[in-house]
Amino acid sequence: MKKILSLIIIAFSFTLISCTQDLPTTTLSPDSLAMAYLTTIECLYDSYTPDTNANEYLAFDFSDVQLDNLQELKDAVQVFCEQEGFTYMEASMDELIEMGYVSTYEMGDETAMATSFEDGVLFEITTVSQSSTTLVTEMSIWKGNLGAYGATFTAVFDNGNWTVTLDNLWIS
Secondary structure, eight states: OHHHHHHHHHHHHHOOEEEOOOOOOOOTTTTSSHHHHHHHHHHHHHOOOOGGGGGGEEEEEEEEOOTTHHHHHHHHHEEEEEEETTTTEEOOOOHHHTTTSSSSEEEEOOOOEEOTTTTTTEEEEEEEEEEEEEEEEEEEEEEEEEHHHEEEEEEETTEEEEEEEEEEEOOO
C-alpha cells in the first residue's frame, strides 16, 4: 500500500512540475528548438530518481527527433553528459542490446525482451509537434522493465527562456 501511495504522489508531483533550467555551457541560441530539446532532456534527467551513482552511461535515441540542426543538439547533450559526470552514448534500444549493454530475456518464441541497462539509462525522444516557440515531445527514460517512465513534455519559449510542463505521465 505504501508503494502504491508513493507512486501516486510521484505521479501527481510530475503533473505539477514546470522546468526552467540552468543549462550547461553551450553555443546553442537561447531561442532555438535545439535549446528547447536540451531543456526538456534536462527536465527529464532532473526528475530521474534511481541512484545515478550506479550509472556510467546516458544513452540517447534521437532517431525520432525532427530537427534541422540535430548535430548541434547532440553536441550540446554530450557536453551536458560530461558536465554531469556520465559517458554519452547515442544508440537505440536494439543497438544497446546488440552491443551488449542491455541484458535480455529469451522468450518462448525465441525473441529477446530487454530487461535492464545495468550501467546506464536510455532516453527515448519523439517529436510530436513544433513551431518557433513551442515544442511537444514524448520522452521516456528506461533503466529496466520496472524502471521506466515518461510523459508528454511541452516546452514554450517566453521571456527569453524555455519553460517545460509535463502531461500524461506513465511509470513502469
